[in-house]
Amino acid sequence: MVIKIHKTADDLKISTPDLIARANGRMIYERVKKQLHRIDSGETVIIDFDGIKVIDSSFIDEFLVKVIMESTVKDSGFFVKLRNLSQSSELNIDSVFHTYSAYNNNKLVILTEDLCSNNNFFIGHLKNTSRDILHYLRLNRSGSIPDIVEFTGLGEDEIKKTMEELREMRLVRDENGGYYSGV
Amino acid sequence: MDQIKLNSSYVIENKLKDPYNFEDIIATHNERLEYVKELDMSKVNFIDPYSMLSLLLLGKKYLRDRGEKLILTNIPINIHQYLARMDFLKTGIFTVQDRLNEKLFLKRSNFSARVIEITEIPNKERESIKVISGIIELFRKRASHIMKFWLSDQVVGFFVTVISEICQNIFEHSLGSGYLAMQAYTMDRENMLRLVISDSGIGITRSFENRNDIEYKSEAELLEKALTTPISSKRKFGYGLCQVNTIVEKLNGAIFIRSGSASVTALYHRKKKGGSYMFFKNDLTDFDGVQISISLSG
Numbered sequence: 001m002v003i004k005i006h007k008t009a010d011d012l013k014i015s016t017p018d019l020i021a022r023a024n025g026r027m028i029y030e031r032v033k034k035q036l037h038r039i040d041s042g043e044t045v046i047i048d049f050d051g052i053k054v055i056d057s058s059f060i061d062e063f064l065v066k067v068i069m070e071s072t073v074k075d076s077g078f079f080v081k082l083r084n085l086s087q088s089s090e091l092n093i094d095s096v097f098h099t100y101s102a103y104n105n106n107k108l109v110i111l112t113e114d115l116c117s118n119n120n121f122f123i124g125h126l127k128n129t130s131r132d133i134l135h136y137l138r139l140n141r142s143g144s145i146p147d148i149v150e151f152t153g154l155g156e157d158e159i160k161k162t163m164e165e166l167r168e169m170r171l172v173r174d175e176n177g178g179y180y181s182g183v
Numbered sequence: 184m185d186q187i188k189l190n191s192s193y194v195i196e197n198k199l200k201d202p203y204n205f206e207d208i209i210a211t212h213n214e215r216l217e218y219v220k221e222l223d224m225s226k227v228n229f230i231d232p233y234s235m236l237s238l239l240l241l242g243k244k245y246l247r248d249r250g251e252k253l254i255l256t257n258i259p260i261n262i263h264q265y266l267a268r269m270d271f272l273k274t275g276i277f278t279v280q281d282r283l284n285e286k287l288f289l290k291r292s293n294f295s296a297r298v299i300e301i302t303e304i305p306n307k308e309r310e311s312i313k314v315i316s317g318i319i320e321l322f323r324k325r326a327s328h329i330m331k332f333w334l335s336d337q338v339v340g341f342f343v344t345v346i347s348e349i350c351q352n353i354f355e356h357s358l359g360s361g362y363l364a365m366q367a368y369t370m371d372r373e374n375m376l377r378l379v380i381s382d383s384g385i386g387i388t389r390s391f392e393n394r395n396d397i398e399y400k401s402e403a404e405l406l407e408k409a410l411t412t413p414i415s416s417k418r419k420f421g422y423g424l425c426q427v428n429t430i431v432e433k434l435n436g437a438i439f440i441r442s443g444s445a446s447v448t449a450l451y452h453r454k455k456k457g458g459s460y461m462f463f464k465n466d467l468t469d470f471d472g473v474q475i476s477i478s479l480s481g
Contacts, residue, residue, distance in 0.1 A: 015316045018319050018347070020316065020319070021312045021347070023309065024312065053336075053340060053343070054344055056344050057348065057423060057426050058423070088343070089340075092344060095426050096422055099425070102413075103413070103419060
């Protein structure tokens with residue numbers, strides 16, 4: 001499913017290209033939440049920011065953080081990816097995630113379709129091993145625990161723990177037969 | 184003081200050039216404005232956006248306390264033209280004794296699109312968001328003039344974020360209303376950009392009264408915490424002011440924040456050079472609300 005934020009904002013008569021304020025974030029979240037009820041299990045939701053120049057921290061907190069929270073609820077069954085983010089929006093998201101993670105002891109990371117200014121296809125902070133595994137799965141589409149152990153040179157227990165963290169954060173898919181794949 | 188009582192007029196000093204200069208005006212206004220009906224502007228030869236908004240807040244307080252408007256007299260023509268151009272006189276806070284001849288009004292040409300005129304930020308969320316969106320729309324239209332020396336999509340995006348975050352703090356935390364003004368100008372051969380957002384609300388210290396978990400030894404220390412760490416008076420943590428500070432640092436700019444009887448100045452262009460860059464002042468004359476000035480120079 002692709003959610004075009006510009007169109008959603010237009011439908012709600014929210015002025016663009018800049019999306020600011022908590023109230024606007026709440027309105028868009030409520031609209032998007034209704035659409036999320038219609039998605040299939042395991043589906044990837046692409047949130048497309050084409051035509052949006054800046055999203056501020058209040059908007060990010062009320063919209064994006066809530067969508068991510070929703071996706072990480074056990075058995076929610078969907079994944080989220082962002083598309084067409086401006087550099088300013090990317091920096092604001094990174095800043096909000098950094099603060100949120102520091103105060104909640106709960107990492108916030110989101111995948112992107114486009115390469116970000118941090119040279120990754122995600123926004124947020126991940127340890128180097130996790131970052132490398134995401135790159136590996138992006139290039140190789142999938143991999144087993146032994147494959148990833150071989151790639152990283154780390155122990156099986158550590159990799160299992162890391163993969164479980166990434167799965168819980170909805171950054172990788174847990175396939176049947178002990179395989180993981182990128183989103 | 185007897186002379187002031189007698190004349191019922193106070194000649195305001197030529198100290199409306201920047202936040203630090205204006206501090207002298209604030210320091211004297213409390214006792215003097217009590218006795219005057221008129222502010223004589225004859226000595227003023229320059230007024231910057233920060234001083235203009237602070238003067239507006241002084242006038243607003245006078246109007247609130249006295250129920251009548253302070254009268255501005257002997258305004259030099261260039262200052263009068265500037266105040267008219269910035270919509271200062273439309274705010275209805277002051278009475279102007281001598282009206283400016285319409286032929287002398289500054290034209291609103293592309294050249295003078297280097298400003299965002301004084302805009303009131305209401306204290307109600309819905310109305311406020313509309314106004315802030317309007318300001319941002321206008322800023323984007325005029326960005327090529329206002330940001331002439333710093334122009335890039337990213338810097339414009341940074342300023343959209345800054346305007347949005349600070350203005351939202353007014354209805355979120357101040358319980359009052361505020362004003363915004365922005366201007367690019369040249370002073371002593373230096374290109375300056377100044378964004379000012381000021382309110383007459385409860386101020387930062389009072390807004391944090393219920394956060395007993397946040398410790399600070401002085402008002403200035405609380406201002407610094409509000410600026411450099413993601414604390415919030417309403418939530419577990421906040422993003423706004425801290426995000427603004429990060430952006431100003433990225434731009435090597437300067438930020439001045441004043442609230443109650445304290446101020447903090449961060450001069451980030453000095454940080455790069457390894458010098459002192461953070462300055463604190465406590466025990467200033469008490470002044471309602473929060474006043475923020477962000478400037479770029481070069």
